[in-house]
Amino acid sequence: MxxxxxxxxxxxxxxxxxxxxxxxxxxxxxxxxxxxxxxxxxxxxxxxxxxxxxxxxxxxxxxxxxxxxxxxxxVPEPKTAKNRLHIDIRVPGEGTPDERWARIRTESERLVRAGGTIQEEFVGHHIVMADPEGNEFCVAAGSP
Incomplete structure (x- = not known):
């Protein structure tokens, strides 16, 4: 198991x-x-x-x-460096590359409204974001 x-x-x-x-x-x-x-x-x-x-x-x-x-x-100590492990949020759905990218952009915009920030975009593939305390994560296409 x-x-x-x-x-x-x-x-x-x-x-x-x-x-x-x-x-x-x-x-x-x-x-x-x-x-x-x-x-x-x-x-x-x-x-x-x-x-x-x-x-x-x-x-x-x-x-x-x-x-x-x-x-x-x-915890009492602040975040001091880049995460060594991060979360990938996979946005479901099929379609053309442009349709998948549009879903990734829509999800990242929703997460910005929730308090996240965009760090870097890799157009057509994924967006690196941070939660309200600076923990990095990615938004990318996933399987349906």
Whole structure:
């Protein structure tokens, strides 16, 4: 059996990034693991330091269960360099190269309205973007 992966983003503002990535990926807040009824109840079992709370993190999941889970954790240190691993958002649909590029442009414009920024365009292929805290990702064509 193949291993599954989760992705974790360190950040300064988990709430801000969670809202951006829910918009970008169509993800939802992940419910706490069974048998816990709330995230706070789940976190209480770990005996975390007093200054560490569930407000400092967000857990997101693909509502269809296909994509990896995304944990967004507040950390004290700022981002200092380019990501060594980044997310590619694949825009579905078939068509001509111009039609695929138009969908990529439309998606990148939607993500700019959600708080992202365009870093660089590779016309006809993909757009490099950054989320509200500067984490790089790409928007590219995907399979339908």
């Amino acid at each position: 193949a291993a599954r992966i989760d992705l974790t983003l360190d950040c300064a503002d988990a709430t801000l990034l969670a809202e951006f990535w829910k918009t970008a990926l169509g993800y939802v807040d992940e419910p706490p693991p069974a048998p816990f009824k709330t995230r706070e109840e789940w976190l209480a079992q770990f005996d975390l330091p007093e200054d560490d709370s569930g407000d400092d993190a967000a857990w997101l999941c693909d509502p269809e269960g296909r994509g990896p889970r995304l944990s967004i954790l507040t």
